[in-house]
Amino acid sequence: DQQVxxxxxSLSVQEGRISILNCDYTNSMFDYFxxxxxxxxxxxxxxxxxxxxxxxxxxxxxxxxxxKSAKHLSLHIVPSQPGxxxxxxxxxxxxTGNQFxxxxxxxxxxxx
Amino acid sequence: xxxxxxxxxxLVMGMTNKKSLKCEQHLGHNAMYWYKQSAKKPLELMFVYSxxxxxxxxxxxxxxxxxxxxxxxxxLHLHTLQPEDSALYLCASSGSPYGANVLTFxxxxxxxxx
Numbered sequence: 442d443q444q445v446x447x448x449x450x451s452l453s454v455q456e457g458r459i460s461i462l463n464c465d466y467t468n469s470m471f472d473y474f475x476x477x478x479x480x481x482x483x484x485x486x487x488x489x490x491x492x493x494x495x496x497x498x499x500x501x502x503x504x505x506x507x508x509k510s511a512k513h514l515s516l517h518i519v520p521s522q523p524g525x526x527x528x529x530x531x532x533x534x535x536x537t538g539n540q541f542x543x544x545x546x547x548x549x550x551x552x553x
Numbered sequence: 554x555x556x557x558x559x560x561x562x563x564l565v566m567g568m569t570n571k572k573s574l575k576c577e578q579h580l581g582h583n584a585m586y587w588y589k590q591s592a593k594k595p596l597e598l599m600f601v602y603s604x605x606x607x608x609x610x611x612x613x614x615x616x617x618x619x620x621x622x623x624x625x626x627x628x629l630h631l632h633t634l635q636p637e638d639s640a641l642y643l644c645a646s647s648g649s650p651y652g653a654n655v656l657t658f659x660x661x662x663x664x665x666x667x
Contacts (some may be wrong), residue, residue, distance in 0.1 A: 443595060450593075473654065484557070484643055484658030485596075530596070534654075540609065541656060543588075543596035 445466050445533050447544035454476070455552050460518040462547050464531030466513065471533040471542075476505060476516045479528045479546070488529070521551045556580065557659035559644050565665045566634065567661040574629040574662045576644030583648065586656065587619060590641040601628060634666045 446465045454460045462476075472493045477485035491505045491514070498505050503517040504517045518525055531544040557578045566572050578585060587599040601609035602621040616638075619631040627644055641663050645656040 470593075474569075475655065477658075482660065484559075484660045486658070487655045490654065516665065540601075542600055545593060545595050 443469075443544075444471075445531055445542045445544040447529075447531055447547050448453070449547050450545070451548040451550070453550045453552060454521045456523055457520045460516075460521045460525065460549055460551065462516040462518075462529050462531075462549065464514050464516075465512060466514075466533050466542075468533070468542075469509075470511065470536040472536065473534040474505070474507060474514050475532045475534075475541070476503075477530040477532060477543075479530065485530055518549075521549075523551045523553050525549060526551050533539055557644055557646055557657055559642075559659035559662050561662060562660065563579040563663045563665075565667065566631070567667050568634060568636070570634075571630070571632040571633065574644075574664075576627040576629075576641055576659055577645075578625055578627075578657070579665070580646055580657060582646035582657070583624050584646060585621060585624070585649075586647070587627065587629050587647040588643040588658075590643060590661070592640075596643065634664075637667050638663055639666045664667060 443483040444467050475490040478488045479485040489500050489503045489505050491507050496507050507514045528546045528548045530546045532541045560575045584603045588596045590596050599613045600619045605621045616633050620628040641661045643661045644659040
């Protein structure tokens with residue numbers, strides 16, 4: 442059974458507006474969460490992360506929010522730019538420290 | 554070259570063939586991983602190597618055989634594969650196999666089994 446879920450396969454947003462990508466997880470032992478971005482024909486690249494002891498981490502236009510009680514995290518991109526169009530993967534680190542569990546990805550399209 | 558390099562980028566093989574995927578990392582990391590990405594499925598961890606020793610094997614069929622001759626190179630030997638093994642195979646590395654914060658991925662090898 443999937444431990445990390447991204448229920449929206451795709452999202453379209455107008456340039457300049459906010460993009461919100463969501464991720465749900467089932468294992469309360471996950472202690473570290475990451476977002477990866479993937480362009481076609483390239484490998485996933487690390488974008489931003491958050492420890493389970495925090496509820497928010499910000500890096501420029503990207504902010505990740507963690508709601509542990511709801512087992513939910515989200516990635517906010519503001520303002521969205523056409524270059525942000527990519528597939529975004531949510532990932533969580535298991536309690537053994539050497540396993541990362543990934544979601545199925547959300548394809549973001551930012552419309553100019 | 555920098556980062557994580559995977560070759561070949563595309564591979565087509567028959568079910569009776571034997572082929573290998575290669576991964577090389579230039580980051581000084583000491584842990585390397587093989588992941589499988591199938592359509593509409595999450596990335597699945599296949600193997601983890603730390604300092605050339607396998608530390609994780611996620612119930613992967615024996616037709617996939619990993620090899621890690623040193624901390625910079627990782628291979629995935631393929632034999633008698635099935636069509637359902639067609640997928641994108643991603644190699645990754647990290648500074649440590651335990652408590653690693655970030656995985657650095659290669660561009661992947663797209664495998665098609667006929």
